[in-house]
Amino acid sequence: QLQLQESGPGLVKPSEALSLTCTVSGGSISSSSFYWAWIRQPPGKGLEWIGSISYSGSAYYNPSLKSRVTISVDTSKTRFSLNLSSVTAADTAVYHCARASLIGMVFDPWGQGTLVTVSS
Amino acid sequence: QSALTQPRSVSGSPGQSVTISCTGTSSDVGGYKYVSWYQQHPGKAPKVMIYDVSKRPSGVPDRFSGSKSGNTASLTISGLQAEDEADYYCCSYAGIYTVSFGGGTRLTVL
Numbered sequence: 001q002l003q004l005q006e007s008g009p010g011l012v013k014p015s016e017a018l019s020l021t022c023t024v025s026g027g028s029i030s031s032s033s034f035y036w037a038w039i040r041q042p043p044g045k046g047l048e049w050i051g052s053i054s055y056s057g058s059a060y061y062n063p064s065l066k067s068r069v070t071i072s073v074d075t076s077k078t079r080f081s082l083n084l085s086s087v088t089a090a091d092t093a094v095y096h097c098a099r100a101s102l103i104g105m106v107f108d109p110w111g112q113g114t115l116v117t118v119s120s
Numbered sequence: 121q122s123a124l125t126q127p128r129s130v131s132g133s134p135g136q137s138v139t140i141s142c143t144g145t146s147s148d149v150g151g152y153k154y155v156s157w158y159q160q161h162p163g164k165a166p167k168v169m170i171y172d173v174s175k176r177p178s179g180v181p182d183r184f185s186g187s188k189s190g191n192t193a194s195l196t197i198s199g200l201q202a203e204d205e206a207d208y209y210c211c212s213y214a215g216i217y218t219v220s221f222g223g224g225t226r227l228t229v230l
Contacts, residue, residue, distance in 0.1 A: 035217065046123070046224040047158070047166065047209050052217060060217040096165060104154035104172055105219045107211070110165035 002027040004097050004111035012091075012118050018084040022097030022111060029078045030055045035100040036080045037107060038071060040093040048093075052100050053080055087118045124149065124210055124222035131228040137198040140225045142210030143191060148220050150191035154213035157186060157195045160224075161206045169208075170195060197227070205229040 008020035022036070029036065038050040051061035053071045061069050065084070073080040084091060094115050098107040125143040132138040142149065142157075149155055155173045158166035168177055170186035173193065183199045193212070197204055210222040 039221075047211075047221040049211075049219045049221060058217075062218070101171075104152075104156070105211075105213050105217065106154075106156050106168060106171040107158070107166070108168045108171075108177070110167075112165050 002099065002109055004099065004109060006095060006097050006111045006114040008114060008116070010115060010117060012087055012116060013120050014088055014118055015086055018082070018087050018091060018116055018118070020082045020095055020097075020114065020116070021079050022081070023079045024099075025078070029073065029080070030075045032056075033102050035060075035102060035105070036071075036073060037098045037100045037105075038082045039096045039098060039107065039110075040091075041096070041113070042090075042093040045093075050082065050084075050095075052105070089118050092116065092118045122220065124212060124220050126208075126210060126222040126225045128223070129226045129228065131230055132197075132200045133230045134200050134202065136200050137196060138200060138227065139197075140195045140208055140210075140227070142193040142195070142212075142222045144193075144212050144220065145191055148212040148214040149188065149193050151215070152213045153188075155186065155188055155193040156211045157184075158209045158211065159204075159206045160209065166209065200229055202229050 035052040037052040053059040070083040094113040096113040098110040157170040160166040174186040
Protein backbone atom coordinates (compact mmCIF):
# COMPACT_ATOMS: atom_id res chain seq x y z
CA GLN A 1 0.00 0.00 0.00
CA LEU A 2 1.50 3.29 -1.11
CA GLN A 3 2.22 5.72 1.72
CA LEU A 4 3.56 9.26 1.71
CA GLN A 5 5.16 11.06 4.64
CA GLU A 6 6.10 14.72 4.85
CA SER A 7 9.10 15.90 6.86
CA GLY A 8 10.83 19.18 7.55
CA PRO A 9 11.06 22.12 9.95
CA GLY A 10 7.86 23.16 11.67
CA LEU A 11 9.00 26.76 12.12
CA VAL A 12 10.51 29.05 9.50
CA LYS A 13 11.47 32.70 9.86
CA PRO A 14 9.96 35.35 7.57
CA SER A 15 11.96 35.99 4.38
CA GLU A 16 13.68 32.61 4.67
CA ALA A 17 13.02 29.50 2.59
CA LEU A 18 10.68 26.67 3.51
CA SER A 19 11.95 23.20 2.60
CA LEU A 20 9.98 19.99 2.93
CA THR A 21 10.52 16.42 1.78
CA CYS A 22 7.96 13.75 0.97
CA THR A 23 9.13 10.16 1.30
CA VAL A 24 7.24 7.54 -0.69
CA SER A 25 7.03 3.97 0.57
CA GLY A 26 5.19 0.86 -0.51
CA GLY A 27 5.54 1.65 -4.19
CA SER A 28 7.70 3.19 -6.86
CA ILE A 29 8.05 6.89 -7.52
CA SER A 30 9.37 6.10 -11.00
CA SER A 31 6.10 5.63 -12.82
CA SER A 32 5.06 7.45 -15.97
CA SER A 33 1.43 7.16 -14.90
CA PHE A 34 1.68 9.54 -11.99
CA TYR A 35 2.81 12.95 -10.90
CA TRP A 36 3.84 13.88 -7.35
CA ALA A 37 2.23 16.94 -5.82
CA TRP A 38 2.34 19.44 -2.98
CA ILE A 39 -0.88 20.93 -1.64
CA ARG A 40 -1.26 23.27 1.32
CA GLN A 41 -4.03 24.34 3.66
CA PRO A 42 -3.75 27.47 5.83
CA PRO A 43 -5.34 27.03 9.27
CA GLY A 44 -9.11 27.13 8.96
CA LYS A 45 -8.98 27.65 5.20
CA GLY A 46 -9.24 25.65 2.01
CA LEU A 47 -6.85 23.61 -0.10
CA GLU A 48 -4.37 25.21 -2.48
CA TRP A 49 -2.44 23.28 -5.10
CA ILE A 50 1.22 24.31 -5.06
CA GLY A 51 2.65 22.22 -7.87
CA SER A 52 3.37 18.79 -9.30
CA ILE A 53 6.38 16.97 -10.73
CA SER A 54 6.88 13.85 -12.83
CA TYR A 55 9.49 11.22 -12.06
CA SER A 56 11.54 12.58 -14.95
CA GLY A 57 11.55 16.04 -13.41
CA SER A 58 8.92 17.91 -15.43
CA ALA A 59 7.38 20.36 -12.98
CA TYR A 60 4.24 22.50 -13.10
CA TYR A 61 3.38 25.19 -10.59
CA ASN A 62 0.46 27.27 -9.38
CA PRO A 63 0.87 30.60 -11.23
CA SER A 64 0.30 32.51 -7.99
CA LEU A 65 3.33 30.83 -6.38
CA LYS A 66 5.46 30.06 -9.41
CA SER A 67 8.08 32.74 -8.78
CA ARG A 68 8.88 31.32 -5.33
CA VAL A 69 8.41 27.54 -5.76
CA THR A 70 10.73 24.76 -6.78
CA ILE A 71 9.75 21.10 -6.67
CA SER A 72 12.37 18.46 -7.27
CA VAL A 73 12.40 14.66 -7.36
CA ASP A 74 15.00 12.13 -6.24
CA THR A 75 14.00 8.81 -7.77
CA SER A 76 16.97 6.97 -6.28
CA LYS A 77 15.76 7.84 -2.81
CA THR A 78 12.01 7.65 -3.59
CA ARG A 79 11.33 11.13 -2.40
CA PHE A 80 10.43 14.54 -3.74
CA SER A 81 10.89 17.96 -2.23
CA LEU A 82 9.37 21.42 -1.99
CA ASN A 83 11.26 24.66 -1.67
CA LEU A 84 9.31 27.89 -1.14
CA SER A 85 11.40 31.03 -0.93
CA SER A 86 10.85 34.38 0.77
CA VAL A 87 8.10 33.13 3.04
CA THR A 88 5.69 35.35 4.97
CA ALA A 89 3.04 34.66 7.59
CA ALA A 90 0.62 33.97 4.73
CA ASP A 91 2.60 30.81 3.97
CA THR A 92 1.72 29.32 7.35
CA ALA A 93 -0.19 26.15 6.53
CA VAL A 94 -0.41 22.40 6.73
CA TYR A 95 1.57 21.12 3.76
CA HIS A 96 0.48 17.82 2.21
CA CYS A 97 2.19 15.74 -0.40
CA ALA A 98 0.15 13.46 -2.64
CA ARG A 99 0.32 11.25 -5.69
CA ALA A 100 -1.53 12.64 -8.70
CA SER A 101 -2.85 10.64 -11.62
CA LEU A 102 -1.42 11.67 -14.97
CA ILE A 103 -4.90 11.86 -16.47
CA GLY A 104 -7.12 14.28 -14.61
CA MET A 105 -4.74 14.99 -11.73
CA VAL A 106 -6.63 13.00 -9.09
CA PHE A 107 -4.82 13.19 -5.76
CA ASP A 108 -4.64 9.82 -4.02
CA PRO A 109 -3.20 8.92 -1.61
CA TRP A 110 -2.20 11.89 0.54
CA GLY A 111 0.36 12.28 3.25
CA GLN A 112 -0.97 13.18 6.68
CA GLY A 113 0.41 16.71 6.34
CA THR A 114 2.88 18.77 8.32
CA LEU A 115 2.23 22.17 9.87
CA VAL A 116 4.73 24.86 8.96
CA THR A 117 4.51 28.11 10.87
CA VAL A 118 6.21 31.26 9.59
CA SER A 119 7.19 33.41 12.52
CA SER A 120 10.18 35.21 13.91
CA GLN B 121 -6.22 30.60 -12.17
CA SER B 122 -9.01 31.34 -9.69
CA ALA B 123 -10.53 29.16 -7.01
CA LEU B 124 -13.72 27.36 -7.89
CA THR B 125 -16.87 28.60 -6.14
CA GLN B 126 -18.59 26.40 -3.57
CA PRO B 127 -21.24 27.24 -0.96
CA ARG B 128 -19.64 27.76 2.42
CA SER B 129 -22.02 25.38 4.13
CA VAL B 130 -24.87 22.95 3.56
CA SER B 131 -26.86 20.85 5.97
CA GLY B 132 -29.30 17.98 6.02
CA SER B 133 -30.91 15.49 8.32
CA PRO B 134 -29.98 11.82 8.45
CA GLY B 135 -31.49 9.96 5.53
CA GLN B 136 -31.94 13.07 3.42
CA SER B 137 -29.99 14.08 0.32
CA VAL B 138 -27.78 17.12 -0.13
CA THR B 139 -26.09 18.56 -3.18
CA ILE B 140 -22.92 20.66 -3.18
CA SER B 141 -22.21 22.79 -6.23
CA CYS B 142 -18.86 23.79 -7.67
CA THR B 143 -18.79 26.57 -10.24
CA GLY B 144 -15.83 27.34 -12.44
CA THR B 145 -15.27 28.52 -15.98
CA SER B 146 -14.82 27.09 -19.44
CA SER B 147 -11.09 26.96 -18.67
CA ASP B 148 -11.53 24.42 -15.90
CA VAL B 149 -14.81 22.74 -14.94
CA GLY B 150 -16.50 23.40 -18.26
CA GLY B 151 -13.51 22.52 -20.38
CA TYR B 152 -12.59 19.09 -19.06
CA LYS B 153 -14.20 15.92 -17.76
CA TYR B 154 -11.80 15.88 -14.83
CA VAL B 155 -13.57 17.09 -11.70
CA SER B 156 -12.85 15.35 -8.42
CA TRP B 157 -14.33 15.70 -4.95
CA TYR B 158 -12.52 15.29 -1.64
CA GLN B 159 -13.87 14.67 1.84
CA GLN B 160 -11.89 15.97 4.80
CA HIS B 161 -12.63 15.25 8.43
CA PRO B 162 -11.05 17.53 11.05
CA GLY B 163 -7.34 16.94 11.46
CA LYS B 164 -7.28 14.36 8.67
CA ALA B 165 -5.93 14.28 5.14
CA PRO B 166 -8.45 14.70 2.33
CA LYS B 167 -9.87 11.54 0.74
CA VAL B 168 -11.04 11.31 -2.85
CA MET B 169 -14.74 10.46 -3.10
CA ILE B 170 -15.44 11.16 -6.79
CA TYR B 171 -13.10 11.54 -9.77
CA ASP B 172 -13.56 12.17 -13.49
CA VAL B 173 -16.85 13.96 -12.67
CA SER B 174 -18.83 10.88 -11.69
CA LYS B 175 -16.59 7.90 -10.97
CA ARG B 176 -16.31 6.41 -7.49
CA PRO B 177 -13.09 4.90 -6.16
CA SER B 178 -13.29 1.44 -4.72
CA GLY B 179 -14.68 1.54 -1.20
CA VAL B 180 -16.65 4.77 -1.54
CA PRO B 181 -20.37 4.19 -0.87
CA ASP B 182 -22.72 4.56 -3.82
CA ARG B 183 -24.55 7.20 -1.78
CA PHE B 184 -21.98 9.57 -3.22
CA SER B 185 -22.49 10.65 -6.82
CA GLY B 186 -21.16 13.37 -9.07
CA SER B 187 -22.33 15.19 -12.16
CA LYS B 188 -21.54 18.20 -14.30
CA SER B 189 -23.46 20.65 -16.43
CA GLY B 190 -21.63 23.38 -18.24
CA ASN B 191 -19.27 25.16 -15.86
CA THR B 192 -20.86 23.72 -12.72
CA ALA B 193 -20.13 20.36 -11.13
CA SER B 194 -22.17 18.85 -8.33
CA LEU B 195 -21.67 16.31 -5.57
CA THR B 196 -24.81 14.64 -4.24
CA ILE B 197 -24.87 12.64 -1.05
CA SER B 198 -28.01 10.61 -0.56
CA GLY B 199 -29.12 8.81 2.59
CA LEU B 200 -27.08 11.16 4.77
CA GLN B 201 -25.26 9.57 7.68
CA ALA B 202 -23.61 11.15 10.69
CA GLU B 203 -20.16 10.18 9.43
CA ASP B 204 -20.71 12.22 6.27
CA GLU B 205 -20.29 15.40 8.32
CA ALA B 206 -17.06 16.88 6.99
CA ASP B 207 -15.60 19.48 4.67
CA TYR B 208 -15.90 18.79 0.94
CA TYR B 209 -13.66 20.24 -1.74
CA CYS B 210 -14.06 20.11 -5.49
CA CYS B 211 -11.04 20.14 -7.75
CA SER B 212 -10.87 20.63 -11.49
CA TYR B 213 -8.16 20.07 -14.04
CA ALA B 214 -7.31 23.42 -15.62
CA GLY B 215 -4.97 22.41 -18.40
CA ILE B 216 -1.22 21.79 -18.74
CA TYR B 217 -1.06 19.66 -15.58
CA THR B 218 -2.54 22.37 -13.35
CA VAL B 219 -5.60 22.21 -11.11
CA SER B 220 -7.88 24.53 -9.15
CA PHE B 221 -9.59 23.71 -5.89
CA GLY B 222 -12.87 25.04 -4.62
CA GLY B 223 -13.03 27.00 -1.39
CA GLY B 224 -14.65 24.09 0.43
CA THR B 225 -18.11 23.36 1.82
CA ARG B 226 -18.86 22.39 5.42
CA LEU B 227 -21.54 19.69 5.53
CA THR B 228 -23.49 19.52 8.76
CA VAL B 229 -25.68 16.52 9.51
CA LEU B 230 -28.46 17.81 11.73
